[in-house]
Amino acid sequence: MDFVKDHTWQILIVLNYAIALSAVVTILFKKLNPTKALSYIIGLLALPFVGIIVYYLFGQEYRKTKIFSRKHVLNQSIVKKIQDALELNTKAINEVDDLLDQKSKLIPLLYNNEKSKLTINNDVRLIKNGDEKFKLLFKDIQEAKNHIHLEYFVIKDDKIGTELLNLLCKKAKEGLEIRIVIDDVGSSISSKMKRKLNDCGVEMHAFMPVRFSNSTGKMNYRDHRKIVVIDGKIGYVGGVNVSDQYVNANNDRYWRDTHIRIVGEAVKPLQILFFTTWDFVSDSEIQISKTYFPEHHCKATVPLQIAASGPDTDWSNIMEAIFVAITNAEDYVYITTPYFIPNSEVITALQVVARSNIEVKLIVPKNSDSWIAEYATNSYLQMLLEAGVEVYQYTKGFIHAKTMVVDGVFSTVGTTNMDYRSFNINFEVNALIYDKKISNELTQFFTDDLKHCEKLELESWKKRSKRTKLIEATARLMAPLL
Template identity: 80%
Template sequence: MDYVRNHIWQILILLNYIIALSAVVTILLKKVNPTKALSYIIGLLALPFIGLIVYYLFGQEYRKTKIFSRKNVLNQSVVKKIQEKLELDHKTIDKVDDLLDQKSKLIPLLYNNEKSKLTINNDVKLIKNGDEKFKLLFKDIKEAKHHIHLEYFVIKDDKIGSELLNLLCEKSIDGLEIRISIDDVGSSISSKMKRQIKEAGIEMNSFMPVLFGKFTGQMNYRDHRKIVVIDGKIGYVGGINISDNYVNANNTRYWRDTHIRVVGETVKQLQILFFTTWDFVSKGQTEISNAYFPEHNCVENVPLQLAASGPDTDWSNIMEAIFVAITNAEDHIYITTPYFIPNGEIVTALQVASRSNITVKIIIPKKSDSWIAEYATNSYLQLLLEAGVEVYQYTKGFIHAKTMVVDGVFSTIGTTNMDYRSFNINFEVNALVYNKKISSELTQFFNDDLKDCCQLHLESWQNRAKRTKLIEALARLMAPLL
């Protein structure tokens, strides 16, 4: 015992490196992204104890261990029948192919990856900013008759959040089924409000609860989705969470965001997606009935496909869809993202597109809500500017929209940032819209946002301070961990 006490630090260091080396072997055998693997290996070997903690919190690859399973939901007869009904005949698919030309490659990609079906009968409304979203959402909730399902990364019981939660309590007391899935790290609801929610009969569960949530803002793996399904007929998806930050009437900093409201066949897919998460967070055998999939009377014909990805999918579905859309562009690509920390595939695709005389424009915030993400983002911009990509920094406030328009016929709106975390770690969902009208409206959103941007130029960007470049380089090294 005296020997142990006298050599405690040497023993602890030895144990640290035994565990660290076993972790290194595990990382190598997993064949993960080389940059990400190298980041973890350097951390494990160069930072005793700290490296192990970081790897334990952020380095576990749950996609491979399959702790997230969707089989209980997808194997249910009701869900199988719904998915079969969503199958399109070849004549309809050919019509879409003619409209989209090369963009139609996305349709079989997502189907082959995750059996994500293209649906035709949809009415899609683009929503600009939280003020407009909450006005529409509250109206739909007030008119709901059977059930309301919410799945959000952020729900706070601040002014707008309390208004929403109080309304849901009223609807639950009136007899509606209310289910709420919140991310345990992103959301913040007081004990008092939780008691009120429970007493009203609302079922609410947290996604992957963690200890000390305020100190684990980047804890893997998070449910970053923002989904609402009302009566199985109306769906919402996009970038806007439930918080006063998203309401410009209540917020000191202007918050620019984009969401969509959908009526039609795609709502059934959103419903299935919600139930896959609910089955996990409720830790029970969720029984699904036809009541959650009513027939719709939508007569609009907006082709739409849902792309969902996360540790429960075998492939990085959304990243792959974005990659295919970029590589098949023929005229222009307009991207808006709050965080631009891409993998090598996306960087190369954008560089090649721009050098092939395709107009590539990207809007990012000038001032991010995360200093390290801002520096990491800036570390990638010179590569784009050298290839002729037009980069614009949004100056009016914080731009949180996650959208892309390609050639005026394809657009995507969703929860996915252009970063490692969204592509590989978090649960995300995007709506892929194959429609000229929606693409035109989203292009107008983009052009309006350009009026509140300053364009970066290669020469002046190269001349920024060496200290700034060094911080960016260090932040970029941490990019796989952000």
């Protein structure tokens, strides 16, 4: 015992490196992205104890262990019939080929990756900011007749959240089926509100609950989606979570976001996506009926695909769709993202397209809600500026919208940031829209946002202090870990 007391520090160091070396071997066998693997290895070897903690919390590869099963939902006959019906509708792709031109490559890409069908009969409404979204959402909920499904990364029982949850309680008492999935890391709901929801008959489950004693890897693989499905007829998806910071009525900091409301065929894949998550988080096996997939009577024709990605998909569907859309651009690419920490594929695509005399514009926040994300984002901007990409920093507040418009014919709105986490780790969902009208409206959103931006100039950007560049480089090195 005296030996142990006299050499406690040395013993701990030896134990640390024994565990660290074991983890390094595991990382090598996992065949991770080299940048990510090297980041973990450096952290494990250069940062005693801290490196192990970071790897313990963030380094587990749940995608490989296939714990995210969707087979129960996808194997149900009613779901197969719905998917088959949508499959027949993909013949309508011929009707939009002239519009899409090279963008039509996206349709078979997503179908081959994840059986994501093209839907034609949709009415799509673009929504700017949370205050507009919640006005529409509350009205739709009040008029709901059968069921309401919500899946959110963030739900808080602050002012706007309490208003929403109270409304859902009211609808549950009226006899509607109310199901809510919240991410356990992003959301914060009091025990009192949870009891009230339960007493009202609202079913709610947390996605991968995090407990200190059982949190291996659970800070990763979060449910970052924002989905609402009402009566199987109306769907919402986009960047706006349920929290007061997303509503600009009384906020100190302006919050700029984009969401969409969908009526039509595309609500069906959103509904299926919700049920796959519900099947994972709930204890009971739900039997899905036609009630959840009613016949729609939408006459509008906005071609749209619902693209989902996460540890339950074999491919990085949304990242690949973004990559193909960028590389097939002929006139312009406009991107808005709150976090720009991309992989090498997206960086190369943007650089090549910009150097090909195609207009590429990127909007990012000047002041992020995360200092490490802000510095990591800034570390990528010089290489874009050198390639001819126009980079703008949003100054009015915080821009949280996740959108892209290409050539006025393709656009995407969803939950996916341009970063490692969205591309490879979290559960995400985007609507891919093949429509000139929606693209033009989204382009107008982009143009309006530019009025509140500062354009970066290469020469002045290069004059940042060495200290700033060092912090950026460090943040960039840490980015794959976070």
